[in-house]
Amino acid sequence: MGKTSAPKETKAKTRYDRKQYLKWYEDMQLMRRFEERAGQLYGMQKIKGFCHLYIGQEAVVAGAISALKTEDAMITAYRDHAHAIGKGVPAREVMAELFGKVTGCSKGKGGSMHMFSKPHRFFGGHGIVGGQIPLGAGIAFAEKYNNTGNLCVCYFGDGAARQGALHEAFNMAMLWELPVIFIVENNAYAMGTSVERTSNVHELYKLGLSYDMPSHTVDGMNVETVHEAMEMAAKHAREKGPIYLEMKTYRFRGHSMSDPAKYRSKDEVEAYKAVDPIEQVKNALIENGFATESDIEAINERINEVVEDSVRFAEESPYPDPSELFKDVYVQEDYPYITD
Numbered sequence: 462m463g464k465t466s467a468p469k470e471t472k473a474k475t476r477y478d479r480k481q482y483l484k485w486y487e488d489m490q491l492m493r494r495f496e497e498r499a500g501q502l503y504g505m506q507k508i509k510g511f512c513h514l515y516i517g518q519e520a521v522v523a524g525a526i527s528a529l530k531t532e533d534a535m536i537t538a539y540r541d542h543a544h545a546i547g548k549g550v551p552a553r554e555v556m557a558e559l560f561g562k563v564t565g566c567s568k569g570k571g572g573s574m575h576m577f578s579k580p581h582r583f584f585g586g587h588g589i590v591g592g593q594i595p596l597g598a599g600i601a602f603a604e605k606y607n608n609t610g611n612l613c614v615c616y617f618g619d620g621a622a623r624q625g626a627l628h629e630a631f632n633m634a635m636l637w638e639l640p641v642i643f644i645v646e647n648n649a650y651a652m653g654t655s656v657e658r659t660s661n662v663h664e665l666y667k668l669g670l671s672y673d674m675p676s677h678t679v680d681g682m683n684v685e686t687v688h689e690a691m692e693m694a695a696k697h698a699r700e701k702g703p704i705y706l707e708m709k710t711y712r713f714r715g716h717s718m719s720d721p722a723k724y725r726s727k728d729e730v731e732a733y734k735a736v737d738p739i740e741q742v743k744n745a746l747i748e749n750g751f752a753t754e755s756d757i758e759a760i761n762e763r764i765n766e767v768v769e770d771s772v773r774f775a776e777e778s779p780y781p782d783p784s785e786l787f788k789d790v791y792v793q794e795d796y797p798y799i800t801d
Contacts, residue, residue, distance in 0.1 A: 477685065479751040485527065485684045486742045487760055489519035492543040493739060494761075494768045495552055499542065499559060502772070503718050508559045511588075512573045515543040517713035520738035521646055522547040524687025525614060528695055534582045534604065536597045537616035539574035540646075541586040544616065548583040550576070556771035562778035569781045570789070582611075591617060591624030594643070598630040601641035601703075612640040612698045620651025622665050631672045631703070638702035642694045643669070645707050646681065652716045653724045669705035681708030682736050 496514045503512045515522075518540075526547045537544045545555050550566050558565025559573055566578045567586075576586035584600060587593040597615025604611045621627065622645050634641050645665050649656055656663055669676035675697060679690040687708065694704045711733040715722035722730075746752040752760075 477688075479746075479749075481527065482742055482746050482749070482751055483760075485523050486739065486746060486757075487764065488523045488526070488547060489684065489739045489742065490761065491552065491764050491767060492519045492522065492546055494764050495546060495555070495771070496542060498768050498772060499556070500714070500718065502559070507776075508573070509561065510572050510574075511539070512559070512718045513540040513716065514714045514718070515540055515712070517733065517737070518646060518648060518681065518710045519543060520684040520687050521616075521644070521681045521708045521710050523738075524684040525644075525691045527684075528688050528691035529614065530611065532582060532609070532611045533695075534584060534600050534611060534613040535616070536584040536593045536600060536613065537586065538590070538593055538618055538621060539586065539588050540618070541574065541576045545576040545578065545581075545583055545586070548578065549581045550578045550583060552767055552771040553774040554578070556768075556775040557778050560775040560778070561780060562775055563781040563785070564774065564778040568785065568789070570785065591621035591626050593617065594621065594624070594627050595630040595633075597643070598634045598639055598641055601634065601639035602637065604640055605637070610699065612642060612695060614642045614644060616644045616646055618651065619645060619647040619649070619656050619665060620654070620659070621645075622647075622668060623651075623659055627668070631669060631674060631705075634703040635672045635674055640698045641703050642691070642698050643674075643703065643705040645705075646710055647707050648710050648712045650712075650716065650724070653720065653722075655724075664707070666705060666707035669703075674703050674705050676705040676707070678707045678709060681710035682733070682738050682741075684738055684742055 493516060496516050499508060500514055502508045522543050535544060535548055542555055546552060554566040555576060558567050558571060558576055561569045561572060563569045566576055571577060571586060574586060574588045577583060585593060594615060594617055597613050601613040604613060647665050651659060666676040666678045680686045690706055694706055697704045713734060743757060
């Protein structure tokens with residue numbers, strides 16, 4: 462069993478205004494309630510295949526989104542529901558995708574692990590461990606080539622940090638000064654294997670140092686800390702090129718729905734639940750006089766309705782027509798300079 466230590470609880474800050482704290486709370490609460498409902502529906506066999514929940518890690522997405530531009534691109538691995546929601550994909554479309562319905566953001570063809578939304582600049586959702594890392598560098602290359610001023614945020618897990626593709630992507634990104642923020646979501650376990658059992662380098666931010674890439678470790682259980690780190694990282698990426706952040710976070714559930722997570726002690730899990738990122742923001746709202754308990758309850762009720770609406774939408778939506786199996790496999794373009 463890996464030895465991990467939970468971060469200390471951060472006291473409420475007042476640097477940000479009421480609107481920002483409310484946005485963080487609502488965003489993270491929506492991610493949490495959505496994932497909890499998805500877990501229930503999976504148990505009812507209404508969601509099939511693999512399903513990896515994000516419960517506990519919400520601050521890593523919410524704090525990033527608040528520091529980025531809407532036009533910035535994002536790509537991640539298969540624990541992607543919250544990333545899609547954070548990027549603005551409607552809960553209805555995410556839930557419908559989990560149900561395999563045609564109204565899903567990937568037309569019901571991707572399921573839990575392959576969420577995509579071109580309008581929201583969300584590029585997946587990738588099932589191959591570490592496969593999205595060079596793709597993230599490629600998206601950043603396109604942004605630089607087209608001089609858009611946008612950047613790409615590329616998420617991956619601590620297990621994917623062991624893939625060779627990471628080193629190739631890091632090297633190319635630095636060589637070409639690409640506008641990319643690499644983020645390792647270090648939740649301490651690659652499936653059921655602790656970081657300590659996979660490498661003698663336990664501080665994963667150090668992987669970027671050999672490429673002279675600015676690399677930092679961040680308390681990923683605190684949305685304010687994440688936001689501040691991402692503000693700094695976004696400025697650097699747009700002006701100078703790649704930057705690498707190790708977000709130290711923790712998932713409260715198993716790796717996937719089939720994982721009982723017996724490799725962790727109850728004390729370890731409870732220590733992290735004591736610094737639940739959502740509770741931290743709730744406390745900040747109340748302690749700073751930004752909201753009352755009744756205000757919080759009203760928000761919770763509204764979010765619960767959004768989630769239940771997404772379930773109804775998914776239930777009532779049709780499955781894709783069998784002909785869809787052969788669509789969107791290849792990009793079809795007309796090239797006038799190519800003749801038979």
